[in-house]
Amino acid sequence: MVATKSWLTGVPLRGSYAAAVAMALLALCPFIVLSTASLLLRQPVERDLGGGRFGTQLAGGLSNAFYAFGAVAAADLIQRVPGRRLFLSCELAFVAGSLLAALAPGIEVFIAGRVLQGAATGMLLVAALPPLVTNHGVEKLPLTAAFVNLGLFGMVTLGPLIGGVAAGFDAWRALYLGIAGFGAIGLLMGALTFERSTAPSPRIGFDYSAIPVAACATILPFLGVAWLGRGSFTSPGFLVPLLLGTAALGTLLVRQYRKPRALMPLKLLAHTLPVTGVSIAMVAGAGFTTLVELAVIYLLEVDHRTPAATGELLATQIAGVVVAAWLFKSMLTTRWLPVLAFTGTGVVVAGGALLLWLQPSSSTPVVAVASVLLGFGAGAGVTPGLFMAGLSVPSTRLGPTFALVELLRAEAAFLVGPVLVHIAMTSTDLSQGIHLAIWIMLLIVAAGGVASLALLLTGGARPQAPDLPSWLSGDSPAYHSPAPPPPSATTRQTPGPPPRPPVDGCSRA
Numbered sequence: 001m002v003a004t005k006s007w008l009t010g011v012p013l014r015g016s017y018a019a020a021v022a023m024a025l026l027a028l029c030p031f032i033v034l035s036t037a038s039l040l041l042r043q044p045v046e047r048d049l050g051g052g053r054f055g056t057q058l059a060g061g062l063s064n065a066f067y068a069f070g071a072v073a074a075a076d077l078i079q080r081v082p083g084r085r086l087f088l089s090c091e092l093a094f095v096a097g098s099l100l101a102a103l104a105p106g107i108e109v110f111i112a113g114r115v116l117q118g119a120a121t122g123m124l125l126v127a128a129l130p131p132l133v134t135n136h137g138v139e140k141l142p143l144t145a146a147f148v149n150l151g152l153f154g155m156v157t158l159g160p161l162i163g164g165v166a167a168g169f170d171a172w173r174a175l176y177l178g179i180a181g182f183g184a185i186g187l188l189m190g191a192l193t194f195e196r197s198t199a200p201s202p203r204i205g206f207d208y209s210a211i212p213v214a215a216c217a218t219i220l221p222f223l224g225v226a227w228l229g230r231g232s233f234t235s236p237g238f239l240v241p242l243l244l245g246t247a248a249l250g251t252l253l254v255r256q257y258r259k260p261r262a263l264m265p266l267k268l269l270a271h272t273l274p275v276t277g278v279s280i281a282m283v284a285g286a287g288f289t290t291l292v293e294l295a296v297i298y299l300l301e302v303d304h305r306t307p308a309a310t311g312e313l314l315a316t317q318i319a320g321v322v323v324a325a326w327l328f329k330s331m332l333t334t335r336w337l338p339v340l341a342f343t344g345t346g347v348v349v350a351g352g353a354l355l356l357w358l359q360p361s362s363s364t365p366v367v368a369v370a371s372v373l374l375g376f377g378a379g380a381g382v383t384p385g386l387f388m389a390g391l392s393v394p395s396t397r398l399g400p401t402f403a404l405v406e407l408l409r410a411e412a413a414f415l416v417g418p419v420l421v422h423i424a425m426t427s428t429d430l431s432q433g434i435h436l437a438i439w440i441m442l443l444i445v446a447a448g449g450v451a452s453l454a455l456l457l458t459g460g461a462r463p464q465a466p467d468l469p470s471w472l473s474g475d476s477p478a479y480h481s482p483a484p485p486p487p488s489a490t491t492r493q494t495p496g497p498p499p500r501p502p503v504d505g506c507s508r509a
Contacts, residue, residue, distance in 0.1 A: 013193040017136050021147050023193045024128040026186030027091060029155040030098070030179045031067070031121035036159030039296045040307040041172045048172075051107030054229030057418065059111045063118035065222035068410035070122025071403035072214040076263055078126055078399055079201045084194040087127040091190055094120035095183040102176035113176075125406060128190075130398040133390075138468045146329035149383040150321065156288075157317030157375045160296065164311020210263040213252045214407070220245030221411065225418040233422075249411065256404075264404040268393045272459030273338070273481035276452050277388025278405055280341045282412040283448030284381030287348040288374055290417040290441045292317075294424060294434050295355060295367055302431050303363050316368050317375030324379025335463040337384050338456065344381025345449040347373050352442045356435060382409070391466050391478035416444065459483075 013019035038045075042056045049055070070090075077086055097116025104110035133144055166175040224242035231237050256266040269275065292314065299310040324344065331340050351373030357366050386409075390401050420437040427433025459482055466478035 011192065011195055013189075014195050016193065017140060019189065019193040020132050020136065021144070023186065023189040024132045025147065025151045026182060026189055027087070027094075027124040027128045028121060029151055030182045030186075031063075031094070031117050032152060032155040033159045033162055034117070034179065035064070036156050036292060037163030037166065037175070038159075039293055040160060040163035040167045040300075040311055041175075043307075044167055044170055044172050045107075045110070049104060049107040049110050051110075052229070054226065055107040055111070057229040058223075058226040059107070059114045061222040061226035061414070061418070062111060062219070063114035064410055064414040065218040066115050066118035067122040068407045069215055069218040070119040071125050071406045072122075072218075072264070073119075073211060074123035074126035075400040075403040076207045076211055077123070078199075079204045080199050082197055082199050083127055083131065084190070084196055087124065087190045087194050088187060090120040090123040090127060091183060091187040094124070095180050095187060098176055098180035098183055102173050102180060122406070126399040126403050129402060130395075131194075134395045134398060134472055138472060141468060141472075142329045142332045145332050145383070145387060146325045149325040149328050149379050152383060153321045153375070153379045154318065154325070156378065157315070157321050157371075160292070160314040160317075161311040164307040164309070164314075167311075168306060168308030207263045209255050209259065210252060213248050213255070216248035217245055217252050218407070218411070220248065221415055225415055228418060228422040232426075264400045265393050265397045266404065268397065268477075269389060269401065269404070271392060271481045271483050272456060272461040273479050274389040274392035276338065276456045276459075276461075277341065277385040277392070278408060279385070279448060279452040279455070280345055281382045281385030281389075281405055281409050283445050283452070284341075284345045284348050284377060284385065285409045286412040286416045287345075287352060287441055287445035288378040288382070289413040290420055291348070291352045291355060291370075291374055291438065293417055293421060294437055294441075295358075295370070297421065297424065298358055298431070298434050299363065299367065302358075302434070303360050313364065313367050314371050316371040317378075320372040320375025320377070321379040324376045324383075327380060328384060331384075332387065333465060333468065335465045337388060337466075338463070340380050341384040341388060342381075342449065342453060344377045344379065344384065345445065345452075346377075348377030348381060349442055349446050349449070351377055352438055352445070355438050356442075358431075358435070388479070391468075391471060392481065393477055394474050395471050396474040416441070 038056075038060055042053070045056055045059075046052060051058075074086065074090075093116055097113045097120060100113030100116065101110050102113075104113060129148065133141065133148070136144065162175065166172050220241040222245075224238045224240070224245065227235060227237035227241070233239075253266060256262045256264050257270065269278070295314065296310060299305045299313065300307065305313070327340055331337050351370045354366055354370040354373065359366075386402065386405050389405050390398050393401050420441055423440070424430065424433035424437040427436065461481040464479065467476070468478055470476045471478035
């Protein structure tokens, strides 16, 4: 009877777990592949479309900016717009953006296509991922988490190989056409799978206190770092948008913390475990992204390898991500998830430290082993950190929580990288400049990991297994942790669960 009704309502795959996994991965993976594949496509894109290094940096920067902004915008729209309608509209926009990029006659149209891809995927993150996580019961949750890990970081690690092959065959347009094809399949899967529903709060108005400020907090800083393609650290084109965007981000976070009916549950996340998880996701993600980009530049510019050979060498990351996904699946229901997150951050540092041994005579074994470590570190660090935050709020707030974490992670990962790449590229000796940038990145990740560990230890959060049944019911968080101590605190706080947050703390759900 259920199957008959699903066909009659035009959703024949409604309730299918396999179809829901495929729908979510098809929504997110194409853009995620491009985030690293594009590192190896810069030269052919510059040659065919013009715009120079600044044009390709602007395309990448704005696509990442609109990805982060799209997630925040979707957290607002999903309250008023039915999830199915939002998903299908965003998937259609992604296909349109991919076709624009593939068929672009010049760099301006290419940038527009990349922006549309980023905004659509950011919205799809909020529209597709939370239902996959919350709608299939406790028994499916560890497997879902493993799929999410493979989808997010498995595709990131696959990107250099795909980009290298496309560059080697001078087929970057064909790659974008293929990406459009996968988007079209995702659109079809969404039409067949995504259940029809009404918007949870259709009368909620546009959030003027969050959305315009979030646009400034994402677009301006990425415009600033893209300007480094034609300027320097002292250029007004770099400093002014970066400072204004950073101020906008601070304003957004303060407003969201103070607002009783906040779009993003910042106050619910102001506890030891979620703050620790967000911090780990930020530093591990920034470290992984930057170190991979520096390795690509070294292999292409110093070692003079072809894009295809570079992509093949970096493909060993995939093995590390697969191992991390398996461990993540095994540890999600235990009290050891924070341990896995810290281990991943440490392994990112180890992979980066190995890259310090880069020399033309030893680049093959060094990059091959370092890539395995970086892939494992990303999969074991970032996704567990994301779930540490998501499990610390009621499941009804998972979408806005993912939006907040992805906003902060994108700001860290895609702003630090271009700055360090600029330091490397403007050095008199490129090899020494790359090694200097690696050192700086290692110090940032190590300092962030130590600070996160100190927060966890001084905050008094006990190791605990998540209460997943209560979390999936939407009534309470899966983790209960004390608020982190103020900076001046000298005494250890007494561990124990805080009182349940007031209803208006999650009233936008």
